[in-house]
Amino acid sequence: MLSELEKLHADISILIEELERVTSEPTMRTDALAAARLNLTRVSRQRSRFLETVVYPALLRDCAPSDAGRVQALRDSGREGLxxxxxxxxxxxxxxxxxxxxxxxxxxxxxxxxxxxRIREEKAVLYPLLRN
Incomplete structure (x- = not known):
């Protein structure tokens, strides 16, 4: 689970940087912008789906009660972010x-x-729990 989440986070970070490059240009390049947005949206949705269907259910089932509140709060704020x-x-x-x-x-x-x-927050909360 951890390695898959790390890969998704790394991919999203790369795609954020690509969108940053495209939006730093003085004028809009439609093809580059559309591709950057589509790719970032696609991978971000993959991450959200993975969190909702695999990571959160496993952690909420198996983690200590003292950690469950933080995991659930992260889940809730992720839904708001969507x-x-x-x-x-x-x-x-x-x-x-x-x-x-x-x-x-x-x-x-x-x-x-x-x-x-958001990625920093997910790393801070989820990575230590997924290492256990």
Whole structure:
């Protein structure tokens, strides 16, 4: 379980960096942006599915009661994050992005920061439990 989660986290980090490169450009490159967004969304969903179907059920079944609250809180906040991410994707269509490139870049920067924070939080809570 741990190695799969580590790989997903590493892949997401690489894809966040790719989106960061694309959004640092002065003008929108539609193909590069669409690919970066699609790839990041795809791997992020894989991670969410893996957490929900494998990691959280196993940990909540097997971990000490003192750890279960932290795992459940992480699970709950992850679900909230999915709603925020879906809202971002729905709001920022390629048409909207092309009309408001600098605004999108700022919104993307904020969401990328939140994604990085989330990965750090998952690592801090889940990795020690998965090593046991």
């Amino acid at each position: 709603v925020i991410s879906a809202g971002h994707i729905a709001k920022w269509t390629l048409k909207e992005i092309s009309e408001r490139w600098s605004d999108y870049c700022a919104a993307s920067r904020a969401l990328r920061g939140a994604m990085r924070d």
